[in-house]
Amino acid sequence: MSKTSAADRLDVLGTSRRRFLASTAMGLVVLATSGVKARVLFGTGLPWDSGATDPPRQVLPGPWQFFTPREGEVVEAIVERLIPADELSVSGKDAGCAVFIDRQLAGHYGTSDRLYMKGPFQPGLPTQGDQTDLTPAKKYRLGLKALDAHCRTAMDGKGFTDLSPEQKDSLLAAMEKDEVAFDGPVGSGSFFSLVLQNTMEGFFADPIYGGNRDMVSWKMIGFPGTRYDYRDFVLKHNQKYPLPPVSIGGRSDWARKG
Amino acid sequence: MARKLPHKDVVVIGLGWTGAIIANELCDEGLDVVALERGPWRDTATDFNLGYAPDELRYNSRQELMLRPAQTAVTARNNADQTALPMRQYGSFHPGNGVGGAGVHWAGITWRFSPYDFRLRSHYTERYGAQAIPDDMTIQDWGLSYEEMEPYYDRFEYLAGVSGKAGNLNGQIQDGGNPFEGQRKREYPNPPMMQTFGPTLFAETAAKMGYKPFPIPSSLLSRTYTNPLGVTMGQCTFCGFCTNYGCANYSKASAQTTVLPVLMRKPNFELRTLCEVLKVNLDPSGKRATGVTYVDSSGDEFEQPADLVVLCAFMLDNVRLMLLSGVGTPYDVRTGKGTLGRNFCYQMANQVVGFFDPKRYNFNNFIGGGATGMAIDELNNDNFDHGPLGFLGGGSTRCAPIGAEPISKRPTPPGSPTWGSGWKRAMRDSYLSNLSVGCEASSYANRGNFLDLDPTYTDRLGRPLLRITFDFPDNDVRMSAYVTGKVAEIVRAMGAQQIVENPRTRPWSVVPYQSTHVVGGTAMGMDPSTSVVNPYLQSWDVPNLFTVGANVFPQNSGFNPTGTVGALAFRAADAIRTRYLKSPGPLVHA
Numbered sequence: 001m002s003k004t005s006a007a008d009r010l011d012v013l014g015t016s017r018r019r020f021l022a023s024t025a026m027g028l029v030v031l032a033t034s035g036v037k038a039r040v041l042f043g044t045g046l047p048w049d050s051g052a053t054d055p056p057r058q059v060l061p062g063p064w065q066f067f068t069p070r071e072g073e074v075v076e077a078i079v080e081r082l083i084p085a086d087e088l089s090v091s092g093k094d095a096g097c098a099v100f101i102d103r104q105l106a107g108h109y110g111t112s113d114r115l116y117m118k119g120p121f122q123p124g125l126p127t128q129g130d131q132t133d134l135t136p137a138k139k140y141r142l143g144l145k146a147l148d149a150h151c152r153t154a155m156d157g158k159g160f161t162d163l164s165p166e167q168k169d170s171l172l173a174a175m176e177k178d179e180v181a182f183d184g185p186v187g188s189g190s191f192f193s194l195v196l197q198n199t200m201e202g203f204f205a206d207p208i209y210g211g212n213r214d215m216v217s218w219k220m221i222g223f224p225g226t227r228y229d230y231r232d233f234v235l236k237h238n239q240k241y242p243l244p245p246v247s248i249g250g251r252s253d254w255a256r257k258g
Numbered sequence: 259m260a261r262k263l264p265h266k267d268v269v270v271i272g273l274g275w276t277g278a279i280i281a282n283e284l285c286d287e288g289l290d291v292v293a294l295e296r297g298p299w300r301d302t303a304t305d306f307n308l309g310y311a312p313d314e315l316r317y318n319s320r321q322e323l324m325l326r327p328a329q330t331a332v333t334a335r336n337n338a339d340q341t342a343l344p345m346r347q348y349g350s351f352h353p354g355n356g357v358g359g360a361g362v363h364w365a366g367i368t369w370r371f372s373p374y375d376f377r378l379r380s381h382y383t384e385r386y387g388a389q390a391i392p393d394d395m396t397i398q399d400w401g402l403s404y405e406e407m408e409p410y411y412d413r414f415e416y417l418a419g420v421s422g423k424a425g426n427l428n429g430q431i432q433d434g435g436n437p438f439e440g441q442r443k444r445e446y447p448n449p450p451m452m453q454t455f456g457p458t459l460f461a462e463t464a465a466k467m468g469y470k471p472f473p474i475p476s477s478l479l480s481r482t483y484t485n486p487l488g489v490t491m492g493q494c495t496f497c498g499f500c501t502n503y504g505c506a507n508y509s510k511a512s513a514q515t516t517v518l519p520v521l522m523r524k525p526n527f528e529l530r531t532l533c534e535v536l537k538v539n540l541d542p543s544g545k546r547a548t549g550v551t552y553v554d555s556s557g558d559e560f561e562q563p564a565d566l567v568v569l570c571a572f573m574l575d576n577v578r579l580m581l582l583s584g585v586g587t588p589y590d591v592r593t594g595k596g597t598l599g600r601n602f603c604y605q606m607a608n609q610v611v612g613f614f615d616p617k618r619y620n621f622n623n624f625i626g627g628g629a630t631g632m633a634i635d636e637l638n639n640d641n642f643d644h645g646p647l648g649f650l651g652g653g654s655t656r657c658a659p660i661g662a663e664p665i666s667k668r669p670t671p672p673g674s675p676t677w678g679s680g681w682k683r684a685m686r687d688s689y690l691s692n693l694s695v696g697c698e699a700s701s702y703a704n705r706g707n708f709l710d711l712d713p714t715y716t717d718r719l720g721r722p723l724l725r726i727t728f729d730f731p732d733n734d735v736r737m738s739a740y741v742t743g744k745v746a747e748i749v750r751a752m753g754a755q756q757i758v759e760n761p762r763t764r765p766w767s768v769v770p771y772q773s774t775h776v777v778g779g780t781a782m783g784m785d786p787s788t789s790v791v792n793p794y795l796q797s798w799d800v801p802n803l804f805t806v807g808a809n810v811f812p813q814n815s816g817f818n819p820t821g822t823v824g825a826l827a828f829r830a831a832d833a834i835r836t837r838y839l840k841s842p843g844p845l846v847h848a
Contacts, residue, residue: 012328012718013532013555014355015298038554039299042528046301046519053303055310082677088686109320116327116346118715124343127336127767131343169678176676196677204664205315220682221689223624223664226312228506229495230625237455238620248310 012114058249059210061099065106066137071144075101077161079199081168089220090213092199100202100211101140101195110137134185136194143191146182147175207247214252218245260551260559266292266528269550269564271535271579274359275820276806276827277570278513279417282487282521283831284566287839290526292562294552296329296534296571297356302514306362306504314663318502323363324348325355325572329534332574333712336729336765338591344715344723350767351774352502353572357531360572360774361512361820365501365628365660366477368420368511369817370411370825372639373404373440378813381640382650390650392733396601396703398812401784401793404440407825410832412443414824415475418511419483419491421448422475436472438635451480451494456621456693457632460657463752469634474656475821476629477511487520494627498661501628510628530554536721538567538583538803547585547803553719565842566802566834570827573809577602577709577779578724586780586790586799589708591727597790598780599709602726603814605775606653606699606734606762608742612754613671616691619753623662623693631658637741638816639700649736653699653816655745664689671756695749697741698773699762701814704731709779729766738762775819777811784846792846794833795826801844806830 041047064072076098083092092098108114112135124131134142151160151171160168174180176196178189202211204218206226212218218225225245233241244251267289270277281291300306305323316322325348333342354360374381377399382391391397424445425435450473453461461471478494485491494509508515521527532555539548539561549563569576580586580598589600614621633656635641644650661667669692674684712725730738742761749757762772783789786798795810797803806827808819815822837845 010298010532010555012326013297014323014326014329015532038530038532038556040528040530041299041522043523043525045523047299047522048301048303053307053309054305055307056313056316083682084679086679086682088679088682112346114326114328116331116344118344120714122341122343125336125340127765127769128334128343128345129349129767129769130346172677199677201315201319201665204668205319206313209315217664221664221668221686223662223689226499228308228312228497228499230497230622231452231493231495233622234452234454234496234625237458239622240620241622241625248313 008113011108056206056208056248058208059099059103064102066102066110071140072098072102074144074147074160075195077168078172078195081165081172082196082199083203089216092203094213095203095216096211096213097199097202100205100209101198103210104198105137105140111135132185139186139191139194142184143182143186143194146184146186146188147191149183150180208249215245215247260561262561262563265563266290267564268292268566268568269294269562270568270570271550272296272359272569272571272575273357273513273529274354274570274572275361275513275824278517278521279824279827280568280570280806280831281527282517283828283835285521285524285527287835288526292528292530292564294533294535294550294562295357295529295531297531299531300356300358300362300504300514302504302506302508306506308506311503311506312497312499314499314665317499318663319665321348321352323354323356323504325353328718329355330575330717330723331715332724332726333715334726334728334768337706338727342712342725342727345768349769350772351776352771353574353774357518358513362504362514363502364820365818366510367629367818368415368418368475368477368821369654370440371815371817371822372438372641374640375815376400376402376404376407385640386645390644394705395731395733396705398601398703398781398783398788400782400812401789407829408440408443410825410828411821413828414821416447417485417487417516418477418824419448419479419485420446420475420477421451421480422446423450423473425472434472436633436635437470438638438641446475448480448483451476451478451630453632454496454622454625454630454659456623456659457630457657459752460695460748461632464634464748467748467751469636471632471634474629474631474633474658476627478627478629479509479511485516487517489516489519491515494630496625496627496630498624498626499663500626501660534719535579536582536719538579538585540584540800544584545800547800566804569803569805570807573776573779573807574709574724576805576807576809578711580780580790580805581711581724582721585797585803588710591706591708594705597786597788601703601778601781601812602707602709602728602776603701603703603778603811604728604766605701605773605814606730606738607772608653608697608699608738608745608762609694609760610742610745610749611669611692611694611758611760612749612752613688613756614691614693614754616687619691621659621690621693623659623667623690626659626661628660629658631656637697637744647740649733649740651700651702651734651737651816653697653741655695655697655741657693657695659693662689672758693752693754695745697745698816698818699734699738699741700816701734701777702731703778703813707731730762730764735762735764775808775814777808777814777819780805780809781812782810783812786848794837794845795830796833796838796845798848802842804830804834
């Protein structure tokens with residue numbers, strides 16, 4: 001195992017860090033004397049731990065946590081073309097999709113900590129899924145570097161951010177078809193599909209993760225978000241749902257004014 | 259060196275649906291029961307908390323509540339000539355982890371199998387002749403009858419509070435229920451769920467075409483209900499964050515919402531979480547289990563002696579633990595001999611997506627749950643004449659919008675752009691006006707499909723991973739094409755402008771999610787040369803070892819498995835209580 005901290009080991013087993021802290025603080029009966037403790041529960045009813053809930057942490061704007069400043073600019077330029085500003089919504093950049101991707105890559109998603117990353121790594125069939133040892137974080141680092149190199153040689157020394165919107169779109173379309181030769185182990189097609197997947201995750205996920213600012217995508221399509229109770233509307237067939245969306249953090253108009 | 263712990267009467271491995279049922283029943287018998295769960299404790303208030311349970315990124319995209327491959331993965335290949343490689347992330351199916359297991363994130367659809375499913379080979383032979391079953395199709399009888407299963411189906415349905423409409427009460431066909439179901443002694447414990455627009459349109463259209471639609475039997479509850487154990491559940495709110503999520507409303511049946519509030523208070527029950535069983539220990543004769551060895555989250559090893567060992571982990575792990583423990587004879591694909599790992603099957607998940615005129619249709623698919631919808635059963639199993647068709651099997655057809663969380667559920671018509679303003683317009687137009695009808699179909703055993711231990715890849719503890727060798731047999735692919743075509747006729751008649759047919763085709767891929775209905779590997783039956791456990795789920799080789807899970811299915815029916823798994827758990831518990839404890843030893847003599 002590459003990880004040694006108690007909390008990291010527990011993460012692999014599916015437990016939350018808050019739960020780990022609450023369990024140790026309560027001094028529950030334990031079997032062994034060192035390290036992280038398994039729990040023994042008997043005759044106690046349901047072992048509910050006060051304060052052990054593990055809510056998501058609100059992503060705040062601010063400096064990049066994973067991207068370099070240059071990488072961040074390029075990703076912003078990409079998500080601005082994947083989700084352009086138009087009459088339906090603000091752009092992916094203004095919705096926060098690049099911030100979302102940055103924070104995801106800085107966390108367990110970026111590092112593949114929860115995935116099976118033991119070797120040997122060998123090429124497989126498409127039916128066997130991704131068999132590379134590249135984490136999403138590494139794929140971004142290598143893919144962005146290859147994109148930059150491609151632009152410098154093929155686009156008159158310009159960087160991706162220097163291209164016109166039309167040039168960006170045609171380059172992205174060629175990447176989608178895997179027609180752009182990228183140096184290194186990350187192909188243009190797989191890099192494009194990863195960025196597109198993460199951009200859509202950011203655009204449609206709960207705003208607490210940094211994308212989908214003010215539920216812009218949910219308003220666009222008519223998804224009411226986290227309302228969690230539609231009993232009074234189940235039988236109202238083929239009618240527009242009347243209420244605006246709500247997110248885990250509520251709605252901006254719930255915030256205290258002044 | 260493992261530290262030896264004080265003896266227990268029973269050790270139960272895994273505290274999901276089956277482990278909770280077995281442990282509760284055996285505690286009622288007065289036995290000292292310890293359950294070992296490889297994952298963490300989980301409860302509604304803490305882990306499926308209303309404040310943040312509706313979170314698609316965390317629970318669906320990132321699979322927060324599911325087994326993490328870093329803990330245990332499997333390897334996969336389509337046939338024995340390929341090299342199996344690890345599923346580095348779970349895609350095709352989602353094993354559970356932690357208390358409640360996969361029963362935390364299941365959909366809640368709760369069927370009884372067709373009466374003839376339990377004697378499938380005999381049934382097909384009688385109806386179509388032995389030559390209708392292909393040589394490489396190793397389907398077999400279960401060694402028990404539907405009539406023997408009925409009381410246990412009833413117990414599971416009343417435990418879970420299933421909401422539905424009977425189709426066959428004591429032989430009398432009931433209007434509004436499934437006319438193909440086996441006889442049931444009494445109604446479901448709760449009335450059917452309300453229906454949204456999509457399933458209603460599906461049912462009206464299907465009825466006009468001569469089908470007999472009925473509400474899907476749902477373990478998301480139509481009303482507040484107190485089960486026979488005295489545990490009270492709430493009414494489903496159609497929140498739309500259901501399959502792949504824990505339920506914050508106490509309205510999806512799971513170990514947490516039906517059994518644990520009672521079981522956890524019993525003085526003769528003990529639960530140890532974050533404790534992963536390494537193997538079942540056998541005495542020198544190899545005919546008797548002496549207990550289990552497990553490792554806790556500190557990495558310390560313990561030996562837990564017990565008189566009775568019950569494997570109740572996720573079905574893949576039950577098979578793996580038997581392979582790792584040397585119980586039974588592993589299947590040899592070259593000779594067809596050996597039983598352990600044989601008859602691994604899956605589910606043919608077929609689907610038709612309809613795109614309707616957005617100006618006229620608003621389905622509000624975000625209102626729903628894993629088991630809210632309408633179904634027909636004319637296309638299932640052997641409910642139609644296969645004589646002229648050249649294949650066997652079929653599936654349950656249902657329109658059941660499970661929610662419309664938009665990272666994963668925003669289909670666009672074929673030919674739509676995948677990004678840019680054109681994509682935005684297509685997605686905006688189709689989001690509320692698309693509707694899917696699925697056909698969850700049978701998966702029949704084949705000589706070439708099996709489970710064994712991988713020769714190369716190991717888990718974090720150094721043990722071999724389970725290796726899946728599987729592809730969809732010709733029979734099942736032909737069946738899928740047929741039923742999907744029939745489903746498409748219905749969706750067209752519903753008024754869809756554009757239709758996408760997605761019948762399951764070869765090769766099986768580990769990447770896209772299909773269903774978590776992996777079954778088989780320790781088939782039950784009356785013949786030890788083709789089964790691993792007898793019809794009471796007792797090991798033929800080690801009589802004080804039982805295993806409860808979908809791993810005992812000899813093949814899969816065109817239904818979701820959990821209703822049958824729950825019934826088998828009650829049946830095994832009953833056999834232990836009323837037969838095994840009186841005279842510990844083989845319950846069936848081969």
